[in-house]
Amino acid sequence: MTRFDSATAVVRVGENRYAAELDPGYLIGAAINGGYLMALLQRAVLAESDHAHAVSSSYHFHRPGSGGPAEIETEVVKRGRTVTTVQATLRQSGRTVLTGTVATATLDSQAQPIYTAPRPEIPPIEQCRSFDPRSSHLADDGFLARVDVGFAPDSYAALLREHTVDTPELLGYVDLSARDGGPAEDPAAFVPLAVDALPPIVSLLTDWSWAPTVELTWHLRAVPEPGPLAFRVHSSLVSDGWFDENVELWDVKGRLVAQSRQLARVGR
């Protein structure tokens, strides 16, 4: 079992109730990564549904999560033949950390798109560059060691502030770290982590700081093939202390597998 799979395991402890142990290896500074929390909540949601996939997931983040025990409460809002919708709440020490509403359905892995927007040009993975977790201000065995992120050369230079940026955009590839046992057993289980595992797009425009997510919605558009996911991150507006961060992910077959948008606060 990979670290990701065991770190996101949930145990059913009663009707509509699950227990989990949050792995401090997913901390970024003092807060657990939100993508990790979504991946965990998704396990409980799918356990409550007859459908295989979390196709549309909207999460609101209320408080930072920390390592240690957590409780999950679920409620099926509606069961349907096409869509079953499940609400889930993650609490630690009785305080609400994260609430989510997830529309589950069963995607056809053989579906042929009627329309698909062109994928941006993303350089081959061999040309991408990574930050060494050991050189980071984050812990050596912290979040950066969980997820491998390779940035396109332009994106890497932009993150290092080697040049100024007209359009905030990051391109590259994201995958679970081989050091942690590699890919998740179910490639779709990794997606909620992947859409929130990248540096805040606002860090291309402002000083680096924690950028707390207020809301994140993501859609699973196709069942991903195993392998690294190509990403594009961009933003439309940074204003009044708020920014949007949009992530698209493509699998190794070049198919759009996920779209996310989060609204977050510009850190101070």
Add this chain to the structure above:
Amino acid sequence: MTRFDSATAVVRVGENRYAAELDPGYLIGAAINGGYLMALLQRAVLAESDHAHAVSSSYHFHRPGSGGPAEIETEVVKRGRTVTTVQATLRQSGRTVLTGTVATATLDSQAQPIYTAPRPEIPPIEQCRSFDPRSSHLADDGFLARVDVGFAPDSYAALLREHTVDTPELLGYVDLSARDGGPAEDPAAFVPLAVDALPPIVSLLTDWSWAPTVELTWHLRAVPEPGPLAFRVHSSLVSDGWFDENVELWDVKGRLVAQSRQLARVGR
């Protein structure tokens, strides 16, 4: 009082409980427009919050709504100095129609963006063309009479299928109908209706049909000035019976005031 303001009024009938009367004038065929329902739920949400604006709103649609009485239940998930989050459920005859989670905050109408993506070229409103509600298969006094939508000439031609479409995109302007008493008292109250008042983008690619929304999240990015909102609608993927529809709205000052994305079913 305009028709929109009275049609979206809610009456507090108890702790965390509101009553509303759904106006059948917002029906599209047999189902009430989802944007109208979001506008109505937003009234109850903001009544429960100390903050002025619904900055991030995620809604899941469970059943079609119909004209007549509805009950709304609210729950404040967390009260905060920056963000207060409220969940709301709309029921008719005891059945859940719509659930929403809304992060409320107070936006600064004088904020100067740090970054804003360029607005697409949208022809002036005088060059835009509208469908005559009386020539529609929808009722004469139905949804098309509630909202004025002017389409850019290319978009209008695309909707009429005068040419085939490489990229599904619609450009134009949307406003409450002058015939109904014109703009809402609070321009921000109209936004949730505006993001769901346009023809389904998928109708550029497939036969016209009802395209039920499963999930819609929208963000209020600035307080709109009174006046028509310019729009761009586009999609990234139509596949496996699902499509995403993305709407951006700009106010008369050219500021991005809202972004939405919905995941919906391709109608049959």
